[in-house]
Each structure stands twice: as C-alpha cells, then as structure tokens.
Amino acid sequence: MTIDTEEWEVLVNRKRSAEDLRSHRWYGVQDLRSFGHRSRTKQMGYATEDYRGKPVIGIINTWSDINPCHAHFRVRAEEVKRGVWQAGGFPVELPAMSLSEPFQKPSTMLYRNFLAMETEELLRSHPLDGVVLMGGCDKTTPALLMGAITMDLPAIFVPAGPMLRGTWRGQTLGSGSDVWKYWDEKRAGVISEREWEEIENGIARSPGHCMTMGTASTMTSAAEALGMTLPGASSIPAADSNHARMASMSGRRVVEMVFEDLKPSDVLTEGAYDDAVTTVLALGGSTNAVIHLIAMARRSGVPLSLDRFDEMSRSVPVLANIRPSGEFLMEDFYYAGGLRGLFIRLKAALNLGRPTVSGRTFGENVAGAEVFRDEVIRSLEDPIHPEGGLAVLRGNLAPDGCVIKHSAADPRLLRHAGPAVVFDGYDELARRVNDPSLEVDESSVLVLRGAGPLGAPGMPEWGMLPIPEKLLRKGVRDMVRISDARMSGTAYGTCVLHVAPESHAGGPLALVRTGDLVELDVPNRRLELLVDEAELERRRAAWEPPKPYYGRGYGAMFARHATQANEGCDFDFLAEGPPVPEPEIH
Numbered sequence: 001m002t003i004d005t006e007e008w009e010v011l012v013n014r015k016r017s018a019e020d021l022r023s024h025r026w027y028g029v030q031d032l033r034s035f036g037h038r039s040r041t042k043q044m045g046y047a048t049e050d051y052r053g054k055p056v057i058g059i060i061n062t063w064s065d066i067n068p069c070h071a072h073f074r075v076r077a078e079e080v081k082r083g084v085w086q087a088g089g090f091p092v093e094l095p096a097m098s099l100s101e102p103f104q105k106p107s108t109m110l111y112r113n114f115l116a117m118e119t120e121e122l123l124r125s126h127p128l129d130g131v132v133l134m135g136g137c138d139k140t141t142p143a144l145l146m147g148a149i150t151m152d153l154p155a156i157f158v159p160a161g162p163m164l165r166g167t168w169r170g171q172t173l174g175s176g177s178d179v180w181k182y183w184d185e186k187r188a189g190v191i192s193e194r195e196w197e198e199i200e201n202g203i204a205r206s207p208g209h210c211m212t213m214g215t216a217s218t219m220t221s222a223a224e225a226l227g228m229t230l231p232g233a234s235s236i237p238a239a240d241s242n243h244a245r246m247a248s249m250s251g252r253r254v255v256e257m258v259f260e261d262l263k264p265s266d267v268l269t270e271g272a273y274d275d276a277v278t279t280v281l282a283l284g285g286s287t288n289a290v291i292h293l294i295a296m297a298r299r300s301g302v303p304l305s306l307d308r309f310d311e312m313s314r315s316v317p318v319l320a321n322i323r324p325s326g327e328f329l330m331e332d333f334y335y336a337g338g339l340r341g342l343f344i345r346l347k348a349a350l351n352l353g354r355p356t357v358s359g360r361t362f363g364e365n366v367a368g369a370e371v372f373r374d375e376v377i378r379s380l381e382d383p384i385h386p387e388g389g390l391a392v393l394r395g396n397l398a399p400d401g402c403v404i405k406h407s408a409a410d411p412r413l414l415r416h417a418g419p420a421v422v423f424d425g426y427d428e429l430a431r432r433v434n435d436p437s438l439e440v441d442e443s444s445v446l447v448l449r450g451a452g453p454l455g456a457p458g459m460p461e462w463g464m465l466p467i468p469e470k471l472l473r474k475g476v477r478d479m480v481r482i483s484d485a486r487m488s489g490t491a492y493g494t495c496v497l498h499v500a501p502e503s504h505a506g507g508p509l510a511l512v513r514t515g516d517l518v519e520l521d522v523p524n525r526r527l528e529l530l531v532d533e534a535e536l537e538r539r540r541a542a543w544e545p546p547k548p549y550y551g552r553g554y555g556a557m558f559a560r561h562a563t564q565a566n567e568g569c570d571f572d573f574l575a576e577g578p579p580v581p582e583p584e585i586h
C-alpha cells in the first residue's frame with residue numbers, strides 16, 4: 001500500500017483571504033507591537049516574503065530524547081514544514097510535553113490534561129492560523145486533540161505510526177503483550193535469563209509507537225476514524241517512507257484547511273464519535289479509549305457515555321486480528337490494507353457523509369480501499385469475536401460503571417464468583433502477591449484499590465494484576481482481577497478496570513474485605529459484591545477518606561479538578577466553562 005498524492009488533491013474552497021487570518025493581528029497591522037513581531041521574525045533569519053500574508057502553521061511536536069515512540073519526529077517535523085512551505089504557509093515548530101509512556105512516572109495519564117492544556121494555550125497565545133499535531137505514544141493523541149478541539153483552529157493530526165515487528169528466534173514479538181507473556185514464562189521457570197535478554201534486544205527495533213493494538217494504535221486509529229488525519233495515515237509504520245510523505249502532505253493540507261476555515265468543530269460531530277467507537281470496537285482496541293473518547297467528546301459538546309460503548313459493543317464484531325485480541329501486528333495490518341481496509345468492511349455501520357480534514361467526506365476517503373489478507377482483517381462473516389471487545393459493567397461494586405476487554409479474557413472466567421483477595425495500593429500488591437503464604441487459589445478474585453485517578457494518583461496501568469507465582473507454577477495463566485486502575489492496551493486477561501467511583505473517592509471498592517464473595521457476570525453486565533447492605537453501611541460509616549497525595553503543585557491541581565473515569569478524567573474547568581477570549585495584542 002502506498003500513499004497517493006493525486007488521490008488526495010481537493011479543490012480548495014477558499015473562504016478566507018490573507019487579511020482574515022488570525023495571524024494578521026500580529027503581523028499585518030501597522031503599529032508598534034507588530035513592528036516587534038516582524039523584526040523578531042527577521043531576527044530568526046526569515047525575510048518578509050517568507051511570512052507576509054501567509055497562514056502561520058504551528059507544528060506541535062511531542063519529540064523528546066526520552067520518548068522512543070517519537071524518535072523520528074525531529075525529522076518528520078522538517079517534512080511537515082516542507083509541505084507547509086510548498087503550499088504557501090509559514091511553519092513554526094513548538095515543542096510540547098512528550099508524555100513518554102515507558103519512562104514518565106507515576107503515569108502519563110497524570111499528565112494527559114497537562115499536555116491538553118499546554119496545547120490549548122500554545123495555540124491561543126501564539127500567532128497561529130492552523131496546526132499540525134504530532135503525537136502517537138498513548139496519551140499524546142487524546143491530549144493534543146483535546147487542546148485543539150477547545151481552541152478550534154484548523155488542525156490536522158500526524159500519527160507517529162507503529163514500530164516494526166519485534167523478532168526473537170524466528171518468532172514475532174509484540175510490544176507489551178509479549179513482555180507480559182514471557183515475563184510470566186520466566187517467573188514460571190519456562191525461559192532462561194539469556195532468552196529473556198534476547199527478547200529485550202529484539203522487541204523494539206525501530207522508532208514508532210507500540211505495534212500491538214495498544215492504546216497508541218487504538219487512539220491514532222480513532223483519530224483517523226474521527227476524520228482528523230489524512231486517509232490511511234494511522235496505519236503507516238513509522239519507519240516506512242510513506243510515513244514521511246504523509247507528514248509533508250499533512251503540512252500541505254493544513255494550509256488549505258486554513259483558507260477553507262475547516263475546524264475541528266466542523267469535523268467532530270456525533271457521527272464522527274460513533275464511528276470512532278465502532279472502529280475501536282472492531283479493532284479490539286484498548287480500554288483506555290473509553291476514557292479518552294469520552295473526554296474528547298465532552299470537549300466537542302457531544303454526549304458520549306459509557307453506555308453508548310456497551311450498546312455499540314453488542315453489535316460491532318472484532319475484525320482486526322491483532323494482538324492482544326488476535327495474532328498479528330500493526331505492520332501486518334498495514335500490508336493487509338490498513339484502517340481503510342477495515343473501514344470498507346464496516347462500511348454499512350459508518351457515517352460516510354460527514355466531513356474530514358482531507359476536504360472530502362469520510363466515504364470518499366474510504367472509497368476504493370481493499371483488503372489484501374483476510375486472515376488479518378477478517379470479514380463480517382468470519383470475525384475474531386462476534387461482539388465488540390469491550391463491555392461496561394455495573395452493580396453495587398461499580399455504581400458508575402467499569403469496563404472489561406472480554407475479547408482478551410479467558411471465556412471460562414466471564415461468569416465467575418470467588419473470594420476477594422484485597423491489596424491496598426500497588427506497594428502492598430508488590431510486597432504480598434508472590435508471598436507463598438498468601439491465601440489464594442485460581443478461584444480467588446484479586447482486588448487492587450487505591451489505583452484510580454485520585455488514589456494512585458493518575459490512574460496508572462496497574463489493572464493487569466500479576467498472577468501469584470505459586471499459581472503460575474501450577475499452570476494458572478488467568479484469574480478475575482478488579483481495580484480502579486487502567487490497563488495497558490497491550491495487556492490481556494480477565495481484568496475489570498476503571499471501577500467508578502474509585503476507592504479513594506469513597507466508592508464501594510473501598511469497602512471490600514479479603515474473603516468477601518465477588519460475582520462477575522459479563523453476559524449480564526454485572527459486577528456485585530455479595531455482602532448484605534447493612535454490613536456495607538457499617539463499613540461505609542467507619543471508612544475514612546485517605547489523605548491527599550500531593551500538598552502542592554500540578555499534582556494538587558490534578559487532585560482537585562480531575563473527574564472520575566466514567567467522565568473521562570478531564571479537569572472540570574477544562575471540560576466546561578465559557579469560551580476564553582482571544583488574547584489582546586498590546
């Protein structure tokens with residue numbers, strides 16, 4: 001599959017002239033301030049001809065030396081600039097927080113709203129007419145889009161693209177999924193230290209985000225389904241030369257979008273969000289998408305709820321045969337036809353008439369797409385799972401809901417009742433879970449609390465609780481696990497996640513005791529703590545709220561303003577409120 005420039009050429013419907021540009025207020029008027037803006041632009045080596053009357057295009061680049069998923073973004077930003085220059089724009093690159101999933105602690109989720117706020121304010125405070133958003137590593141995609149949605153300047157998203165397949169001794173390795181798998185094999189004594197080191201050398205071979213259907217692939221695909229990328233952009237591997245060409249095309253296209261005045265609010269309709277949910281479900285995508293899409297939809301004024309995910313999940317089959325729900329990786333998906341191939345299969349369920357950043361409708365973007373390998377992108381008649389991969393559960397243990405990726409769970413456990421083994425926070429889990437004296441067997445339900453948005457804090461991806469070593473040695477590879485945490489999209493198992501309200505906020509998870517019977521019933525969407533209400537009331541009365549984790553700084557702000565998982569974990573003051581006025585230029 002290649003990227004065909006001709007195919008994307010559209011007639012630019014110019015609604016705006018140079019004088020209408022937002023940047024004209026900085027550059028075009030004749031006063032003391034604009035003299036400063038022009039002379040300072042010249043200080044950087046640009047001539048008047050470089051910027052006069054041209055749309056100023058911000059390139060928000062989440063490159064950093066410590067984000068391997070964005071290692072190619074320095075070069076890609078130059079390729080975006082090439083496109084902007086070619087189309088008659090003036091590119092300016094603005095660095096932003098990189099949200100490096102493997103390195104940033106306690107969790108990049110703590111900082112998603114930080115990048116969203118940074119994006120919004122970068123756009124607002126600079127003389128920008130349009131923006132290219134460069135992201136891909138997990139939270140960067142929703143964060144950049146959330147900020148751009150609120151600021152509502154013409155915006156196009158350049159996804160980082162997946163890294164190449166991992167390899168080890170002739171086998172294919174997938175990010176995350178195979179780390180957990182072989183870590184369990186190592187703990188069970190099945191593979192050696194040397195083999196484990198070989199896996200370390202072979203699992204991440206190129207720039208790009210995780211190449212399983214983790215949060216990164218899920219959210220970049222969702223961005224494309226929303227209509228915020230050029231057609232086919234999200235599936236191109238980072239190392240493929242098509243990726244560089246897609247970057248420069250995006251630069252060219254955003255200049256046209258400025259003259260067309262095509263903004264996120266024109267693209268991100270209710271139909272667009274429904275199509276993003278359909279796509280996530282058909283991909284067997286990450287549970288994290290639930291939180292992020294709800295947060296993004298709220299910014300767009302679209303009422304997307306947990307229940308909408310569940311409703312759609314009952315009719316959308318999983319078609320993408322990608323790990324952890326399936327067997328292939330994103331590189332295979334690209335060669336098999338990529339996301340446009342999946343869209344062709346889902347065509348009847350999609351809203352094809354809506355606008356996208358390409359300047360064409362979603363249906364026009366998809367037209368002509370083909371599937372080249374049916375085993376990678378399955379047909380509707382031969383799905384991986386007949387239902388979508390996500391289920392939303394409720395019950396007295398999760399009154400505001402929780403989610404499970406049942407396509408990645410052991411089917412035998414989807415209806416299960418067992419005694420709880422409770423861990424208060426990750427430190428206690430790490431200390432006790434492998435203790436040979438821990439009273440646990442394969443019927444137990446492992447419960448982790450204090451791991452939610454406020455409790456952890458930042459809702460880390462601790463939701464795939466480790467199986468106790470003594471059970472691993474007996475051959476146990478899955479158990480029911482429940483938490484108020486999130487789970488990596490590359491993880492798997494019978495893990496109930498995002499329990500809301502979280503325990504730190506006084507949710508019922510705070511009341512569970514070791515030995516209590518917990519019942520999971522995915523077919524009926526229930527999660528119940530089988531303890532009578534009078535006893536729960538006694539425990540509730542005795543419960544004391546934990547002390548705040550942060551006394552100052554960004555963490556304290558997060559604790560005061562982050563909403564619960566079912567509401568998208570956005571800051572209350574970012575999700576709502578009156579429009580912020582344009583800055584005065586004095």
Ligand code: FES
Binds near residue numbers: 101210214216
């Ligand atoms: Fe960046 Fe997985 S670590 S996407």
